[in-house]
Amino acid sequence: MTNKILLVEDDQNFGDVLRSYLEMHDYDVTLAQDGEAGLEAFRKGSYDLCITDVMMPKKDGFTMAKDIRTVNKDTPIIFLTAKTLKEDVLEGFKLGADDYITKPFNSEELLFRVKAVLRRSSKPEENLENQREFVIGDYHFDFPLRILTYKPDGSTDKLSPKEAQLLRLFCFRLNDVLQRSEALTKIWEDDNYFTARSMDVFITKIRKYLSKDHNIEIENIHGNGFRMYIKNHDH
Numbered sequence: 001m002t003n004k005i006l007l008v009e010d011d012q013n014f015g016d017v018l019r020s021y022l023e024m025h026d027y028d029v030t031l032a033q034d035g036e037a038g039l040e041a042f043r044k045g046s047y048d049l050c051i052t053d054v055m056m057p058k059k060d061g062f063t064m065a066k067d068i069r070t071v072n073k074d075t076p077i078i079f080l081t082a083k084t085l086k087e088d089v090l091e092g093f094k095l096g097a098d099d100y101i102t103k104p105f106n107s108e109e110l111l112f113r114v115k116a117v118l119r120r121s122s123k124p125e126e127n128l129e130n131q132r133e134f135v136i137g138d139y140h141f142d143f144p145l146r147i148l149t150y151k152p153d154g155s156t157d158k159l160s161p162k163e164a165q166l167l168r169l170f171c172f173r174l175n176d177v178l179q180r181s182e183a184l185t186k187i188w189e190d191d192n193y194f195t196a197r198s199m200d201v202f203i204t205k206i207r208k209y210l211s212k213d214h215n216i217e218i219e220n221i222h223g224n225g226f227r228m229y230i231k232n233h234d235h
Contacts, residue, residue, distance in 0.1 A: 003118055004028045006045065008038035008052040008064065009080070018051075021107045022114070035059025039067050047075055049118055051110075054081040054088065065095045076121045078113060080105075093185040100181060116176045134171040137213040137230050143168050150212050157209050162187055166202050167209075170218070170228040180225040 005027050009015035012033065019029045030045060032038040036058045042050065050068060054061040065077050076098040081088060092100050098117045101110060134141040140149045146164040148157045159167065165187045169178055184199060203218060203226060210216045215231045 002026060002028045003048040004030070004046065005114070006030050006032065006038065006042055006047045006050045006052075008032045008035065008041075008050070008056070008061065010034055010053060010056045018107075018110070021111075025111060027114070035061060035064035038064050042068050042075075043071060048121070049076050049078065049114065051078045051080060051114070054079055054092075062091055062095060065092075065097070069096055074121070076117045078117060089181045090185050090189070093182060099179065112177075120173075120176065131171075134168070136167075136171065136174075136210065136228075137216045139210060139213060139216075141167060141171065148209055152212075159209070163202055163205060163209075166199075167206055170206070170226075173228070175227070175229045177221050177227045178225050183225065 005022060007015060007019055007022070007029050009018065009031065010033050015031050015033065019031045022029045030041055030047075032041045034056050035052075038050075038052060039059065050065075052061040052064060056064075059067075061079055061081075065079075068075065068077065073096070077096065078099045078101060079092045079097050080101050080103060081092075082103045089100055098121070099113050101113060132143050134143065138151050140151055141147075142149075143164055146159040146161065148159060148167070149155070166183060169183055169186065180199065188199070207218050210218075216228070217231060218226055218228045221227055
């Protein structure tokens with residue numbers, strides 16, 4: 001089944017290039033050139049994903065996203081933006097953005113993000129959000145109690161609230177990239193140099209907690225974030 005994407009981009013040339021690229025990869029793309037046209041198209045059609053520029057005439061991407069959310073709270077939204085302002089990233093995630101890409105970006109990166117967001121949205125997210133217990137390799141993680149148990153010997157670690165939230169985000173995104181900005185805004189409600197450095201400390205701690213199972217890896221994705229995956233693990 002072909003995924004339908006609504007692309008809202010006021011730069012005609014850039015929009016055409018993106019549309020052709022996504023169509024080449026078997027997506028059905030509708031291109032709108034401003035926020036009003038984008039909202040109109042969204043109301044008329046049925047889409048699996050919305051990709052929108054932030055800075056646009058008539059109605060900017062954030063305002064359009066707010067309006068889209070009143071129509072449909074589930075369709076994933078990826079923001080494209082030339083601005084890397086912390087406030088913007090924060091605003092985007094508060095509006096329920098699923099991802100955020102800063103221009104200039106390469107088309108492969110966009111494709112990777114599109115696939116990841118669509119893969120996530122095909123799993124019922126609310127079940128995921130309500131999930132309280134997780135199995136990570138040889139570990140069992142009880143999120144409400146913040147207890148991580150190593151099943152082979154029954155030893156446990158008690159995590160701090162932020163460590164538990166971060167580990168839960170990793171569980172939601174298992175095998176996918178967890179964007180640094182998403183983790184910072186969802187857990188720390190801030191995205192700046194200092195919280196980014198403190199996040200690195202938390203990542204190191206989580207790696208240590210999970211170190212007894214050598215198949216669990218948390219890798220750095222340069223400039224993007226982190227990916228937790230399990231090696232030699234048959235899905």
